[in-house]
Amino acid sequence: MTIWYGGDYNPEQWPREIWDEDVRLMNRAGVSLATVGVFSWARLEPREGDYDFAWLDEVLDLLHANGVRVDLATATASPPPWLALRYPQTLPVTEHGVRLSVGSRQQYCPSSPVYRQKAAELVRRIVERYADHPALELWHVNNEYGCHVSHCYCEVSAEAFRDWLRAKYGDVEELNRVWGTAFWSQRYDSFTEVSPPRAAPTFRNPTQLLDFDRFSNDELLACYRAEAAIIRDRSAIPVTTNFMGFFKAVDYWAWAREVDVVSDDTYPDPADPDAPAYAAMVRDLMRSLGGGAPWLLMEQAPSAVNWRRQNAAKAPGQMRAWSYQSVARGADGVLFFQWRQSAAGSEKFHSGLVPHAGTDTRLWREVEQLGSELAALSVRTGAEAIAGTRVPSSVAITLDWDSWWAIEQPAAPTDVSYLRILFAWHRALTESGVTVDFVRSDADLSGYSLVVAPAHFTATDAQVANLAAFAQTGTLVVGFGTAVTDENLHVRLGGYLGAPLRSALGVWIEEFAPPAAPDPQNLGTGTPPALALEGAVLGGAGAGGVWAEYLRVEDAETLATFGDGALSGWPAVTRRATPGGAGWYVATLPEPAALQRLAAAVLLDAGIEPPAPVTRGGRVECVRRGGSLFVINHGADEAVLQIDGTDLLTGAPTSGMRLPQHGVAIVRPREV
């Protein structure tokens, strides 16, 4: 099994003589996989119907001759300028009616039949030509679907949206019922009257917005499916398309079913001390999307990116440490954007494996070191195997794109970030020492001891029932803002939470009372105050934020209460014991220290013994994969290992081993 190493390779940016240096350096660095052709449409089809593959033939042959495998892109992500000139209707339109122009990238309307047809024709030719090329390891469909343009509001999209609605609702009266158009005089008399949610005088219909989010995801997925079908018709090589971590516009649960291997582009911010914790959450998502199967880190930056306001370089060792984080959390490949740093264009200040300054550089030396280490790890087998092994977890957090789309709509009880809520829970659990999966709330949960469902705002009856059923045999933690609506964004009346969850948890919600900052007649906004919390389960006293509720307890124990304001004395955290588990409810978002105390309590309740610390000092991430324990020190302080075993990277004994900042050990524990 191999841990792939390499990255995006764009030789069309460089003269031919550089290509030879490229493969020579790839071999020096241990590069095993190169992604080719991502942005090559304009080069492959310089004018409509006029194809030029000769250069790509040469690239693939050269890579093959030098032992580098190829992840071949379909090149459809960024259409050439001629498409816009000939078919201006392929250009996407914003909700304010601005038709976007050529000159950057990915300027296409996903619903455009012209775009889809031209893309399909290109894919057909690429597949025909390269399906049997011996360098081929993976097909790479398009690129970062939805990046920059995930929703298009043009008239072509409008017509496609109407068709999608016709297919979904059949009768316009059913659409009227589901969208609640009786309010605000929005009733449609026919599907032809419906538009995408373009700029309007005020809040647009929430279910229209949600359906447009779903439609937009479906249209992008249809683009992917069409290309994948052409490939699979002719080739048995696995197919992927690169995801983008927690990307709101695209529901990766639906997409993960369609790819042969999950792959991800993630660019944590080197300047952000929270980045390792956030990135850990992203890696866990990627592993979870594939049902635990190994995945590929398709893109990360060797050092700085160039699209933030300020772009920190990675510190020495940081790239290596974050690469191992991916491997620890299930990746079987560590790839980069891009091989050779561009000399021109919009990403010339995005770092590359071969930097502008060449190979007499800190960066290149780290590239060589990591390549060499991964190659050595790749040949480990048996209990020392890394590649191909799985990452065990008995804890899961539910993740649901409908809820994400819905809870962040305007005209909501308060402004929340779904992602920040998930991150708070993921971090509290991870820092307790456990590894966390993400799950769909309607998945089979029987493999888990603990499931946390935070802010699962929009829930189907089946999801509500599935969660409620889990509480009978495991520990279920439901966070505020859950099951407030059904999948049509109709409120679940009679007290929030669907009936099965009310029974399972023994509580219902009478009214929302989120903390709020004064908004004097729209003349100012601010940060809402924290809410005091009381309860041993939170470590005595703490503070909550983001959300609060009047929580009514029917059959549960109150473990924490709100401590001030109108909510004073009302329950904040409850627990109801069940025959084989427990059902917790948390009516606010405790601040990090309190949430970590709460996480420890629910882990204990679920019978999960967090592992003993393996180091003293440092800010250490520990993840078990296969037979090994990855230990990574993200903190400035040195960490000292306290675990008896051997470091696979150095062969050294790990007891007493010192890990500086960004230091990594892959511990094969001594068999006891």
Add this chain to the structure above:
Amino acid sequence: MTIWYGGDYNPEQWPREIWDEDVRLMNRAGVSLATVGVFSWARLEPREGDYDFAWLDEVLDLLHANGVRVDLATATASPPPWLALRYPQTLPVTEHGVRLSVGSRQQYCPSSPVYRQKAAELVRRIVERYADHPALELWHVNNEYGCHVSHCYCEVSAEAFRDWLRAKYGDVEELNRVWGTAFWSQRYDSFTEVSPPRAAPTFRNPTQLLDFDRFSNDELLACYRAEAAIIRDRSAIPVTTNFMGFFKAVDYWAWAREVDVVSDDTYPDPADPDAPAYAAMVRDLMRSLGGGAPWLLMEQAPSAVNWRRQNAAKAPGQMRAWSYQSVARGADGVLFFQWRQSAAGSEKFHSGLVPHAGTDTRLWREVEQLGSELAALSVRTGAEAIAGTRVPSSVAITLDWDSWWAIEQPAAPTDVSYLRILFAWHRALTESGVTVDFVRSDADLSGYSLVVAPAHFTATDAQVANLAAFAQTGTLVVGFGTAVTDENLHVRLGGYLGAPLRSALGVWIEEFAPPAAPDPQNLGTGTPPALALEGAVLGGAGAGGVWAEYLRVEDAETLATFGDGALSGWPAVTRRATPGGAGWYVATLPEPAALQRLAAAVLLDAGIEPPAPVTRGGRVECVRRGGSLFVINHGADEAVLQIDGTDLLTGAPTSGMRLPQHGVAIVRPREV
């Protein structure tokens, strides 16, 4: 006389069986008035020319059968989607040229002949059908005119604007003179060259902007008038349209003349400690608009709204306290948006009288309590009567929409909020214990002892003369930024302030010198520093902000001076005694404590004895209406009444009575 109780009733959102529960619960809650049909156009005319009134017949009959009176809307506020599809020119256009879409509400160009004609046809049919319905108590024209779309920049509006200008100016040379088009080469050779003030390279012509504000107000008012005329042709029932407090786009002085009863929608922010003071100002405006006649609180929220960034729930008792504030300040009705909280649509998280969770809720219990109390108050008569009585006041603040529009234009001396200036004065006076009216500056002021004219930026000669004349018999306080221009936005030359005010006040303004924060080449802005002030009339020392002036004194006493910077030693507050009164001038906005000292001084000067405090402790609002004194505690601390009388709500003696936060007493003082 009745204090109406109820709210917007939108049965078309609910299945028929809910309607029966609705009227049952209305009776339990003491609901006496329901507003019906506000957003029903699409339901009443589902396709062009095809009307369906059967459901509305049933609603009105059902309400009537259960003793609930009806405020019937003309349903024209939000056109159905078919209007946009058939007549896209009815959709409004922003100043950047974006044509707004269906899918929210109120998407119509006020100048559109098609919209007006379709609306008129609908109103004709509604009036024809329901004019004689026995449930009918009030006609409710359209809804919240100007909300979301107050100015339309489409070509239809442009043509209407040109007609409006032709009617106003007759000759384009007169327009050129008034608009000052000699500057910046803006001279128009014909009216056809004129546009609405659409997006332009830089600051647009100020008088064009002001005329477009006036035109836009007039167009909305023309829409109202057309509907009201259709109603009055056939019906003698009173007509209203619901105002929105201090709403900049609509000059309510002009509108108040056209309604039979003033009604208001106001949503103070429960999270804002300043909300009660701000709401008091709004209630005083509504009373003043009707010349002191009772008005209706047409909409408020039972608890949270859903259109702020963060939406606080009302604390227990807060809804009741704020309802009584309206009654205290002249309302004869306490109504809500909306009866039953929506399960779907853009306002589903806006609270309703019947909440999502049903009647086993804090909210519903408060709804029942208030309904029962208001019913009991309604039957009081004689000296104990509330409904129908008036609120005495001897103090007035001038309010002028032209000044509001003008002083907040860009390219002004500094950025000010007209509303914040008015609020500062209103609050300082109100907290001194008096009740304040708003007046037009050209109204008959003889009923007042004190008139404050703050920032009356744009003043006609008649207004200047009227204010100046008042200073001969009463106490006039003129604030900075007053009478700077005439009604054409032409500066009054030779020292700001029109000549009559210069004589009356004995001062003139040489130059503006507002406090300013550094703006280094547009690379940053900030909050300007406060200006030190000196003067016993301000309590010794204080600070001013927002504005400052080089004030020249010709014939007045200087009561306070600026204390630092280039203005050091220049007058800040002056007073000139007149035969029967006094004329004060205030060249800055003192901070609240200093302004309250100043307010006390001018009240004293006007011979107004602020009433003795009636409580100890609390943050208490006191308002006299009819023969009663309303006492409302908005503060967290308990208040203890010190007034000898009887509480109309409880019958208890009031001396020593304790009022918790949000507590209310309606004191019938003991006759001495």
Add this chain to the structure above:
Amino acid sequence: MTIWYGGDYNPEQWPREIWDEDVRLMNRAGVSLATVGVFSWARLEPREGDYDFAWLDEVLDLLHANGVRVDLATATASPPPWLALRYPQTLPVTEHGVRLSVGSRQQYCPSSPVYRQKAAELVRRIVERYADHPALELWHVNNEYGCHVSHCYCEVSAEAFRDWLRAKYGDVEELNRVWGTAFWSQRYDSFTEVSPPRAAPTFRNPTQLLDFDRFSNDELLACYRAEAAIIRDRSAIPVTTNFMGFFKAVDYWAWAREVDVVSDDTYPDPADPDAPAYAAMVRDLMRSLGGGAPWLLMEQAPSAVNWRRQNAAKAPGQMRAWSYQSVARGADGVLFFQWRQSAAGSEKFHSGLVPHAGTDTRLWREVEQLGSELAALSVRTGAEAIAGTRVPSSVAITLDWDSWWAIEQPAAPTDVSYLRILFAWHRALTESGVTVDFVRSDADLSGYSLVVAPAHFTATDAQVANLAAFAQTGTLVVGFGTAVTDENLHVRLGGYLGAPLRSALGVWIEEFAPPAAPDPQNLGTGTPPALALEGAVLGGAGAGGVWAEYLRVEDAETLATFGDGALSGWPAVTRRATPGGAGWYVATLPEPAALQRLAAAVLLDAGIEPPAPVTRGGRVECVRRGGSLFVINHGADEAVLQIDGTDLLTGAPTSGMRLPQHGVAIVRPREV
């Protein structure tokens, strides 16, 4: 020689009787030059082809009769509304596709053939009529080219841009090479596929952006050239157009070659304590643009402007002090916008020499005083001459519009303000007591002892070589971010800095590592931390910001190092001795105190002895012009002169003379 005094005169705003008062007051104030006709197109050509010059005849005759010379504008800056109505394609379009409207000013597409033709026709008629008018002193072409609309994205501009690109590149493949279109699939198959950089999904092509900046500058310059050619065909009177200080959109190096005298509009913010330092930099630029020749301060404000958010009035004496700053730094004229403050229009709250309040005002008295002083100075001759004399300098800072445009593009290493970097260096040098010129980096530098090249991001080979050559004979200081790319925005590979500079300075840059604030998944941005610096040359310890680099030293002395983080111990400031000079490199922007220490060190290294202080106390600016030393106190504290000489303004001896805030002395030092 005369120091001109006066300003923009817009008599068309006023009735005829005011004109007589105007010239009377001009004479009282000593006004010698009036700029006439800047915004008169609509008045001169009220409808297409119909001209009216009678009023302007009268104005010029009146001024002439009263001894006021005339700077006559071509009146083309702001087209009349009829142009837009008849030729809507002359209106400019934003990058989002919004066509801007009439109603403000300067609403024309610079590439519009219709606009250019109508403008040319107007200029021909004006020149024909007034070329021989005896009042004429100067021609004033258009006004503030590029203000508000510097880039137009309409289809006419697009076609012109394509023509410009055809002329520049000849073959589209050369464009593809230079723009780097191989990346992101941007390859153009023909020039017809190219657009202006309109709104697009994400970052637009950097070289396309830069070429569009160049094109836009060229189009404006072509407008200027066309008008100037018409004038010069017929008239020998000098021609100018008014610049706007450091104005990013227009490359004044190219423009300065085309004007007979440089003139400038600058409006420092009276509320900003940094304004005098910033304004000094602007004055130095104007002198440098003209190669050291006297220039004209064409516009400044007598007191407040009206286009900031908050508009401070100038304090007493501030206008005079800032006027003398211009004269000190080479101006032979002090002019204002505008003569008489408007009563209407968008600039009515912009101060005028004749204020709204008239002549019994602080402002008018200062206007008279300054006019009288300048008249007295104008007649000085010999060693006491001011007008016509030059300002010596041996220090220069390089300034390059390509670098300005490029380094502030998005998708860069970090966000920087080119202007703030230049300002930091200019201020550090100026406060050391020297006067600084600006130079093109490819100019003859032999007249200078010290040249500082900060952030010269985009450098041609010739510029790199010229700078490197200078280091052989003078002291060259190169700042971070220099010569990172060539003129095509192609990175200089193999370590940043072109090869000649690497040799000259003995260093190269391995990687950028700018300080960065956390950007957690785009959910927040912030201010990056300062970087510790160590080194005697900075005064021991200091802090840097904005930028940092991994600097590799090959042949230089390290004078300061970075003190913390990943850069700890890496060089921050280096110096390499050369046969006749030295080459310094500075890899960050030291904070002001440290930068001033560094400036002192490089001045010393260059053999420049900063002059001894001439005052005790105050915040004093000293500049030598001709045989005099201007001393201006900008600080609140009094300054006491310590220089032996005579004040030209008062005739008083200067030793021990006291200068209050805003005080000015023009010292004629005693001959020793």
